[in-house]
Amino acid sequence: MNKKRELLISTALELFYENGVNSIGINEILKISGVAKRTLYSHFESKNILVLAALRQRHETFIAWLEEQLSDTKSDQEVIKQLFNALGNWFDNKEPRLGNFRGCFFINTAAEFSDKGSDISRYCSEHKEEVRLLIQKKLTSDHPHLLDAICIMKEGAITTAYVTGRGSDVTSKCIKVLCAL
Amino acid sequence: MNKKRELLISTALELFYENGVNSIGINEILKISGVAKRTLYSHFESKNILVLAALRQRHETFIAWLEEQLSDTKSDQEVIKQLFNALGNWFDNKEPRLGNFRGCFFINTAAEFSDKGSDISRYCSEHKEEVRLLIQKKLTSDHPHLLDAICIMKEGAITTAYVTGRGSDVTSKCIKVLCAL
């Protein structure tokens, strides 16, 4: 049930992530998904609500993917290695579930919405917090700054890989630095 | 001379950085700067050319600011401390030359322009490369990954500070981690 609704969300997510939210109009989502405009507005009361739904879908996909990547870690060093190797695969488009790499959808979207109090900006922030909690759950040592260091380098790796286009060796450097702590 | 041209660039930069490039129309820049549309198009042949000019001005301001922050460093540890303390001041809006903190203008703009071959995307990438070269120039040790670690954590600190809004203690953690290398 609600097949049209899901089709709209997945089409919107794909186009938003690929091109940026403000560069994609409602009409293009409708044309590509083949859904009628009336149907869209019966499911989502505005474009921003659809953006939120796309963010939610991306969040669930990303969390599930990350949890899987970190499922069998037996030490903090393994967490670091598997996390950044997984990110490296993402940067190199070897993770089809995450789509063609174009940076972090939440960072990109937050950059387009300047009002920090908006639902969209707040959701982007919450996503980062949940990813942090997931990584924290996997860590065992009580190293005071390890979690922060991992999260900061993760954000740095994603943006560096996207903006400079040279993501292949960024993650291996993160692993070396973090494992030296 | 060319006072109008400079006024247009600084107004555009301010509005673009504050709101995102795609959220600001030409007409708003004209209204706020008080310049006529004809004048704008006699100086810039399109909006994208104006965006490029704004990126260039931001680049020069940022490089000059950063060079000043790192002017009297006597060791790599001092480079790390002064760099991230300066970033922390920026995040806390204590650096008026850089304007109200809303993340990195180049990351934000790259997020809005999906075509990686465009002049705008390439300029954003080049800016990051030049900042990297500036930091490299200040470092003296031959630590194999120090430069990379600093640059990755710098990007991570900027995006973390912007997206999560909690930038105050991010930089101090960067300093601790990097000085432990």
Add this chain to the structure above:
DNA sequence: TAGTGTGTAGACAAATCGGTCTACTTTGTA
């Protein structure tokens, strides 16, 4: 004095934006 920049104000064009609405069709179920 006459001519040439460079500026202004703002109408205008063509496209697109998000969003509403009418009129009709399909589909699932009681």
Add this chain to the structure above:
DNA sequence: TACAAAGTAGACCGATTTGTCTACACACTA
């Protein structure tokens, strides 16, 4: 079979987008 829900196509709305164009004013210089 009959009815209600949910879908379709697409015209339409007002606002906004980038960019062009006309008509005119001012200032500097030959």
